[in-house]
Amino acid sequence: MGIHKSTDGGRIRHGKPWWKRWSRDDTELFVLSLPTLLWFLIFTYLPMFGIIIAFKNYRLQPGGHGFIYNLLHSEWAGFGNFKYFFTSNSFTMLLRNTILYNIAFIIISASVAVGGALMLSSMRNKRGSKVYQTMMFLPYFMSWVVVSYFVYALLTPERGYINGIITALGGERIMWYQENKYWPFIIVFLNTWKGMGYGMVIYLASITGIDPSLYEAAVMDGATKAQQARHITLPAIKPVFVMMLILDCGKIFNSDFGLFFQVTGQLPASLYTTASTFDTYIYMAIQSTAPIGQTAAASFFQAICSCGTILLANWVVSKIDNENRII
Amino acid sequence: MAKQDKSGQSLNQIKTSTNIVFNIVFLILAIMCVIPLLFVFSISITDEEAIRQNGYQLIPQALSGAAYEFLWNERLTILRAAFMSVLVTVVGTVISIALNTSMGYVVSRRNFKLKKLYTWLIFIPMVFNGGMLASYVVVSNILGLNNSIWALILPLACSAFSVTICRTFFRTTVPDSIIESAKIDGAGQFRIWSQIVLPISKPVMATIGMFAAFGYWNDWFQASLYIQDTKLQTLQSLLNQMQKNIEYIANNPYGGLSMQEYKLSMPTESVRMAIAIVIIVPIACTYPFFQKYFISGLTIGSVKE
Numbered sequence: 001m002g003i004h005k006s007t008d009g010g011r012i013r014h015g016k017p018w019w020k021r022w023s024r025d026d027t028e029l030f031v032l033s034l035p036t037l038l039w040f041l042i043f044t045y046l047p048m049f050g051i052i053i054a055f056k057n058y059r060l061q062p063g064g065h066g067f068i069y070n071l072l073h074s075e076w077a078g079f080g081n082f083k084y085f086f087t088s089n090s091f092t093m094l095l096r097n098t099i100l101y102n103i104a105f106i107i108i109s110a111s112v113a114v115g116g117a118l119m120l121s122s123m124r125n126k127r128g129s130k131v132y133q134t135m136m137f138l139p140y141f142m143s144w145v146v147v148s149y150f151v152y153a154l155l156t157p158e159r160g161y162i163n164g165i166i167t168a169l170g171g172e173r174i175m176w177y178q179e180n181k182y183w184p185f186i187i188v189f190l191n192t193w194k195g196m197g198y199g200m201v202i203y204l205a206s207i208t209g210i211d212p213s214l215y216e217a218a219v220m221d222g223a224t225k226a227q228q229a230r231h232i233t234l235p236a237i238k239p240v241f242v243m244m245l246i247l248d249c250g251k252i253f254n255s256d257f258g259l260f261f262q263v264t265g266q267l268p269a270s271l272y273t274t275a276s277t278f279d280t281y282i283y284m285a286i287q288s289t290a291p292i293g294q295t296a297a298a299s300f301f302q303a304i305c306s307c308g309t310i311l312l313a314n315w316v317v318s319k320i321d322n323e324n325r326i327i
Numbered sequence: 328m329a330k331q332d333k334s335g336q337s338l339n340q341i342k343t344s345t346n347i348v349f350n351i352v353f354l355i356l357a358i359m360c361v362i363p364l365l366f367v368f369s370i371s372i373t374d375e376e377a378i379r380q381n382g383y384q385l386i387p388q389a390l391s392g393a394a395y396e397f398l399w400n401e402r403l404t405i406l407r408a409a410f411m412s413v414l415v416t417v418v419g420t421v422i423s424i425a426l427n428t429s430m431g432y433v434v435s436r437r438n439f440k441l442k443k444l445y446t447w448l449i450f451i452p453m454v455f456n457g458g459m460l461a462s463y464v465v466v467s468n469i470l471g472l473n474n475s476i477w478a479l480i481l482p483l484a485c486s487a488f489s490v491t492i493c494r495t496f497f498r499t500t501v502p503d504s505i506i507e508s509a510k511i512d513g514a515g516q517f518r519i520w521s522q523i524v525l526p527i528s529k530p531v532m533a534t535i536g537m538f539a540a541f542g543y544w545n546d547w548f549q550a551s552l553y554i555q556d557t558k559l560q561t562l563q564s565l566l567n568q569m570q571k572n573i574e575y576i577a578n579n580p581y582g583g584l585s586m587q588e589y590k591l592s593m594p595t596e597s598v599r600m601a602i603a604i605v606i607i608v609p610i611a612c613t614y615p616f617f618q619k620y621f622i623s624g625l626t627i628g629s630v631k632e
Contacts, residue, residue, distance in 0.1 A: 019440075026440045028516035029433045033445070036430035039485045042465065044452035050461020067468035120353070124346045128353075134615050135357035138364075141614045142607065143545035145567045149603045150363035153370055159382035159596070161366060197360065201622055225341055250454070257548060262567070282459050286552070292460070299458030307455040 053296035054081050081297035090281060098277040102252045104188050106245070112192055113199025114241065118229055120200060121207045133204070136197030144258025147190065151263050177265050180274035187275065191259060202244070203237050210236045242317055250310030253302050255279045278302045364607060371395070371600035378596050394597035398605070404565070405605070411476070412561040416543040419480040423539035424532055426485040431493020431531075432520050435501075453487045463552055478553035479561070483542055489535050496531040497524065533620045544610065562606050569599055 057077045061070045085091060123129045139147070154161050155176035163173045176182060210232065218228050255277035261267050264275045267284070278298060285295040341349075366385070370378070374389035381388060398405050434445050456462075462482065472478035501524055509519050525532065550564035560568065 022440055025438075025510070025516060029436055029439050030441065032429050032516055032520055033433040036426045036433075036485055036490070037445075037448075039426055039481070040448060040452065042470070043462070043482055043485070044456060044487075046465050046469070047457025047461035048455070050457040050464060053461065053464065067464065116353075116356075119349050122341050123349050123353075124340060125350070128350060132353040132357045134618060136353075136360045137614065137618055138611065139360050141541055141545070141610050143547060143563055145547045145563055146545075146603055146606055147363075149367060149566070149600065153363070153366045153383060153600070159378060161383050161385070164382045164384075193359065196356070201618075205622055262547075279459065286460060286463055292464075295460050296458075299460035303456055303458040310454050 050296060051300055053293055054300040055079075056293055057081075058292045077293055081291075081293040082301065084294050085297045085301065090276070093273055094276055094278050094281055097275070098253055098255055101184075101187065101191075101255065101277065102248070104184075105191050106248045106252075108188060108192050109195050109199055110241070110244070110248075112196050113203055114234075114237070116196065116200040117203030117207055117237075118233060120204055121233070122225065122229075133197065133201055137201065138197070139194040140198045142194070144256070144262045147194065147258075148262040148265070151186075151190070152265070177268060178270040180271050183264065183271055183274045187259060187263070190263060191256070194259075199244075202240060206237045206240045207233055242321070246310065246313045246317060249313035250306055252309050253278060253305040257283060364611065367600045367603050367607070371597050371604050373597060375595075375597055391597070394601035397598050398601055405562075405602070407558065408560050408562045408565045409605070411559060412544060412563070415476060415479045415546075415561060416540050418476075419484060419543040420536050420539045422480060423484045423489070424536050427489040427535050428493050428525060428528070428532065429520060430485070430490045432497055432524055434490070435494045435497035437503075449487045449490050467553060473553050474556045474559060475553075476559060479546065479549050480543070482549060483539070483546065489538060492534065493531055496528060501527065530620065530623060533617070534623055537617045537620050541610070541614075544606075562602070566599070566602050566606060569602065 053071060055077055056071060056074045057080070058071060058074045061073045065073075120129050120133065142150075152160070155163075157163055157173055157175050157177070160176070162176075167173060174182075214232050215228055218232060223231070257277075257279040260275045260277050261280050261283065264271050267275055267280055279302075282295055282299050282302070285298070366383070369385055369387055370383050371394050372390055372392065373384060373387035374391035375393060377384070377387065377389040377391075430445075430449070433439060434442060434449065436442065439445075457465075466478055466482055467473045472481070505523060505527075506519055509523050514523070545563060547561075547563035547567045550559075550561055551567060554560065554564060
């Protein structure tokens with residue numbers, strides 16, 4: 001602690017710029033952080049310069065040069081790539097799907113998680129509650145590829161379990177992978193199913209952290225269980241709730257690619273308008289021969305919007321309740 | 328504690344009927360989460376002919392180990408993919424722990440001169456990223472990692488979220504006095520990090536390690552973007568590939584059978600489900616033990632400074 005004080009005191013007394021106060025300690029810490037620093041620069045900051053791609057008409061230049069050379073020597077496209085993306089018939093569909101699915105996900109997942117956590121915390125058999133939590137956590141650890149096999153086992157038209165039940169009851173087989181009216185529900189259901197254990201456990205962790213004397217005092221004053229939940233538990237989990245909400249709002253233009261692409265069975269044409277999101281659009285464009293500039297424009301638009309929504313959500317929260325903002 | 332529970336329980340308990348309703352609700356939810364495993368497993372042990380005639384059955388009418396026998400016969404493909412999965416998971420997890428804890432330690436030092444800069448450097452990617460395409464271009468065109476195991480490992484090796492978890496942990500649980508006294512004894516920061524801080528930070532290493540390990544084991548997305556070479560396929564990408572092309576293994580016969588014979592002898596449906604089982608079982612067997620580290624990580628991560 002003594003060392004802390006002397007450096008801090010030094011700053012105040014002499015007002016030296018930071019590089020003059022640079023110590024051996026700082027050098028060592030810098031070297032220690034260097035690998036991670038490089039990782040951040042390469043894998044998070046370098047892609048930010050990918051913005052340029054969206055403003056270029058990327059062409060291979062003669063002479064077999066590398067990507068950056070080709071990019072820099074391609075002609076500027078201005079906002080041409082963006083114009084192309086915004087006016088394409090996919091754009092409104094993608095925007096609608098991505099946002100509506102996310103809104104549904106946020107509302108349903110949050111209510112299931114909070115409701116489930118309240119119920120779990122008030123259960124009398126603590127052992128049973130632990131077992132349920134563990135079982136409900138399982139889907140969280142499954143990849144979407146594996147989940148797509150579960151879904152396939154249930155829905156494949158010829159042999160699937162669900163059509164098996166329908167025909168056994170005398171109904172008609174449903175061609176699940178060709179009928180897009182069912183998929184909004186299937187997608188929302190799967191998203192809830194996969195994340196519910198995780199969500200409940202997070203809220204449960206903050207509920208178990210609440211001081212039990214608060215409840216005892218409430219009981220003394222004759223509060224019912226519902227009143228306790230309303231006035232003690234819910235206010236206590238509010239910070240976590242708000243944080244999750246802000247983070248979710250930041251993801252409102254993103255989508256879980258595996259859910260929309262794998263689970264639908266590589267997004268067949270029949271489900272294209274129902275289950276396409278920005279991510280599936282960009283992925284399919286990467287895999288196809290679409291001009292890279294147009295794909296970059298879509299990708300950049302998504303990144304800007306995500307950034308905007310997370311800052312907006314944080315701003316709104318800071319206006320309502322400055323305590324709970326995260327930035 | 329026991330006394331408190333007792334008095335709390337008698338005074339403040341939900342009604343027995345409510346408790347029963349809650350139990351039923353969670354029993355249904357819990358079964359919904361686990362039963363797909365049973366579906367997949369029972370398909371994998373059903374006789375292919377029975378599947379063809381009756382569709383999938385929860386309780387197979389005709390049992391068959393043909394799918395697992397087939398996997399055994401194709402063990403070169405399966406084992407190679409399993410080996411790649413394990414290799415990527417192990418190497419990736421080690422690298423991930425090293426990168427996240429070292430950075431977490433550095434930004435947890437209060438008098439590090441670049442602390443402010445670093446905090447921003449780590450924060451900005453949480454809010455803004457270059458997007459999927461730009462990351463793809465960096466990994467495949469600029470770094471040239473196509474068809475390399477590093478394309479599976481490096482992009483997932485670090486995250487602002489994990490660094491933040493480490494920082495919060497080091498700040499709250501590693502006493503400054505230990506570090507100061509090590510410094511007085513002449514230890515450099517690298518030694519302090521590796522020989523003093525890490526050994527007393529096993530919980531956070533377990534948390535970060537688990538996040539990384541499950542992330543790597545479950546990853547198929549990186550592989551689908553960057554890996555075309557079938558020798559480098561992991562189990563997940565094999566499964567993914569098979570969904571794209573059910574006859575994948577039939578296209579890679581290493582025995583003396585012709586394509587036609589292979590197709591005839593291959594119990595495709597059950598084999599695919601059997602491979603899914605091969606992926607699921609290690610996770611299903613281990614996650615209950617690591618669950619608590621996940622939870623602690625998530626709760627540490629949500630602590631603000």
